[in-house]
Amino acid sequence: MEIAPGAHHFPRLLTIERQRAVVDLCRALIDGAVPAYVPIVRGGGRMHVRMLCLGRHWNPRTYAYEATRSDFDGSAAPPLPPELHTLAAELAAHAGMTIDPDLCILNYYGADGRMGLHQDKDEGPRSIAAGIPVVSVSIGDTARFLFGGLKRRDPVQTLSLESGDVFVFGGPARLRYHGVSRITPATAPPELEMSGRFNLTFRQSDEACRASS
Numbered sequence: 001m002e003i004a005p006g007a008h009h010f011p012r013l014l015t016i017e018r019q020r021a022v023v024d025l026c027r028a029l030i031d032g033a034v035p036a037y038v039p040i041v042r043g044g045g046r047m048h049v050r051m052l053c054l055g056r057h058w059n060p061r062t063y064a065y066e067a068t069r070s071d072f073d074g075s076a077a078p079p080l081p082p083e084l085h086t087l088a089a090e091l092a093a094h095a096g097m098t099i100d101p102d103l104c105i106l107n108y109y110g111a112d113g114r115m116g117l118h119q120d121k122d123e124g125p126r127s128i129a130a131g132i133p134v135v136s137v138s139i140g141d142t143a144r145f146l147f148g149g150l151k152r153r154d155p156v157q158t159l160s161l162e163s164g165d166v167f168v169f170g171g172p173a174r175l176r177y178h179g180v181s182r183i184t185p186a187t188a189p190p191e192l193e194m195s196g197r198f199n200l201t202f203r204q205s206d207e208a209c210r211a212s213s
Contacts, residue, residue: 003157006131006173007147008095014137014164016191022139025081026198029054030108034075048114049107055080056103056205063122065103065205080104088135088202095168097133102208109143109183109197117148117156117179124206132204133170139163140197142187148177163189163197 001009014022029052030036036052039060047060056065057077069075085101092099103123107115120134138161145167148156154177161167169176180199188194 003147003159004173004176006133006171007169007176008167009159009161010091010094010166010168012162012164013091013094013166014139016164016189019139019164019189019192022087022137022200023192023194023198025083026106026108026139026200029078029081029106030198032078034069034078036106036108037072039071048112049109052106053077054084054104054106055101058103058105058122065122084200084202087137091135091137091166092133092168092170094166095133095170097131097168097170099132099135099170099202099204100208101135101202101204103203103205105201105203107199107201109141109180109199111183111185111196113180113183113197115180117146117152117177119175119177120201120203121175123203124209126206126209127204128174130209131171131174132209133168133174135202136161136167136169137200137202138165138167138197139199140188140192140194142184143197143199144181144184146177146179146181150175150177152177162187163192
């Protein structure tokens, strides 16, 4: 379902079996040798998610990607697992788009999790100009997702992202504002045996664009 030019919502695209596999992988990553943490952004505010970056680390103080978590513990960002790279490319194809992701931000939302309206614009001018999409996968509790325009004060659409949903936005929608206003507890499929929400957003940086050109 195309909700705006370049923005596609695929309800429950992932089967429950694939969702379980993603949950198992997310749990292993988020509590692994380089665990997820609660970031502190410029100005000192704490985000309302636990974050783990794969491939390269997004620094919430500088809004730039880097090899290590210099804002937190100095650890190197874990690599992006091949199975997640393959998944992102497959899902982008459903929207008629291509991505060769080298970055994934894995966020865990608890019952009070949320994310303010923002643009994903730190992947670099080459990637953004090419309209390479962001591929977002939702697993677990339902999120109230906000999707706005190219300006912060533009009207905002609201939709529910349920477990197994995929949202892809690229091309003319690449820099649209978006966020999560709340999580609905106890809405995850019982087969997943989880509470809260995992959200994986895959991106392709300028470095990956140069490597593939």
